[in-house]
Amino acid sequence: MNRLFSKDLWSGLMFAGFGVLALVMGSNLAVGTAIRMGPGYVPRMLSYILIGLGLAIVARSLISPGETIERLRWKPVTMITIGVVVFALLFERAGLAPALVCLIFLAALGGQEFKLVETILACIVLTALCVVIFKLGLSMNISIIRGVW
């Protein structure tokens, strides 16, 4: 059990995985020679090193597993990530205010306790703050609600 959830085992696999990914995706890049290096020379070199290091870490973890990964909690990571993605999608299309409200609500839902009144208040305060800092203060070209202001 301990062995299977070792931090080292999975980080080694991650590094090796990134190395393989870079090799595969960079396979169309010309390697060239040591004198006239193509665009693929250095990436390929780095990929091999990364795979080597990753495998070394995996090998070490098989000998001594080290720390195990703490239990994952899905709520914070999913809610925060969805919040940022929704913000990215809405910011240009709908404006700052709707994007902000969605982000704050999703983020608050990802926290330990959700308090509706507090979250609504936070939205109002932060919207006001953003209008003052970014729109009026730094005169950035952003719309608060698309088509209205």
Next chain:
Amino acid sequence: MDLLNHVIQGFGVALSFQNLLYCLIGCMVGTLIGVLPGIGPVATIAMLLPLTFKLPPTSALIMLAGIYYGASYGGSTTAILVNLPGEASSVVTTLDGYKMAQKGRAGAALSISAVGSFFAGTFGTVLIVLFAPMLTAMAQKFGPAEYCSLMALGLVAAVVLASGSVIKAIAMVFLGLLIGLIGTDVNTGAQRYTFNIPELSDGIDFAPIAMGLFGIAEIIGNLEKRVGGRHVVAAKISSLWPTREEARLAAPAIVRGTTLGSLLGVLPGGGPTLAAFSSYTLEKKLSKTPQEFGKGAVQGVAAPEAANNAAAQTSFIPMLTLGIPSNAVMALMVGAMIIQGIQPGPEVMTKKPDLFWGMIASMWIGNAMLVIINLPLIGMWVRLLTVPYRFLYPAILLFCCIGAYSLQNSDFHVMMVAIFGVIGYIFLKLGCEGAPFLLGLVLGPQMEEYFRRAMLLSRGDATVFLTRPISAGLLIVTALLLLLMVLPNFRKKREEAFHEEG
């Protein structure tokens, strides 16, 4: 007398109304994030980076530098008063600082730490003035091979002196180097790993990556930890004046801390945290009453506080003279310079003397400002601590998103923040540190340039790195550092240095 002229020129720049204002803003923001746990200088600087585009380069860098050294000041205030280190560099201060506060000597601890930091900051600034020109002169003799070796040394040293597993940190450096190559190849114009996304063809932006790794991932990690209601009972501050006995003990400790901190700050990967831990260990070894440490020893506050501030100052030396960042904050500063159209390296001092000397002068002014901001306003900073985290993190999230958007007015960068937030969370869970990754990321493109140029000049002969004396010397030091890590004795020492008492 050249030097004196430079310094006068620097103060002329730094004392302009605009630069004083940005210095003050930087110091205030720095103190604020130093006081607040859960957000550090790396995420803050990344977040504010886009806002500095419109500023002149000097003002922008003055402000960003202020955030960096201001954070280490603010961090110690909360370490002493409420036993909460705001920053990693003030973890040791909690050991004796909080004990002093419990004994009713909070005022003395605060003023000793402020005076110590100010003394260290001044000394660090003088060191920069003295040594920067020398290093710059040396660096001007460097060819591509030397630069490449120097960067290798910097990256390895950063790994060896940082905490945690060395092999994983090295792998993180390589991963950073690899991801740093995303974009158009300078020599051939070929697209590398860009997936036909136009935003990636100019190279990957490090600011959203830093926000994701150090801002978002940090928030997710904090939310997981299920922190209960924070009971902040701030110790009462009586008199700010230390007793004669306290002053007698603190003064030499400040000098020792400053010296050690200045040395460790220059080393790549050194920086404030390592300096604080090492000087605490040193004081304990030198003290005639080591049993007092951990129970409110004055030296245990004075030395690490001086050391972390000295290191914060001197870590600018390799960045300003060689263009090599020694820690994650300096990596962002290098990025900020590149964004402003300044290639960091030895030319900065000769081609942009205003910027170079102005920034150094502003650091001294900033340190003086911090003493003034911190001591009388302490009550206000401490009250900020009572703001619950659930009010704080949505605001941090929001500012990260808007900051990322305003980089190039594109929602692509906000998506990047989300992606690297998840990646950062995975790093966190697997015990992989973000700092070496960021260093590799920022240095990657330059290092490839120098490597390819060196190989071109030597007609493909890789021994060029070993036949040129300076380059060979740098690589030998790099190899020795790596060798050190294999020695069990040194490894034990290194772990001790990072886990002092816990």
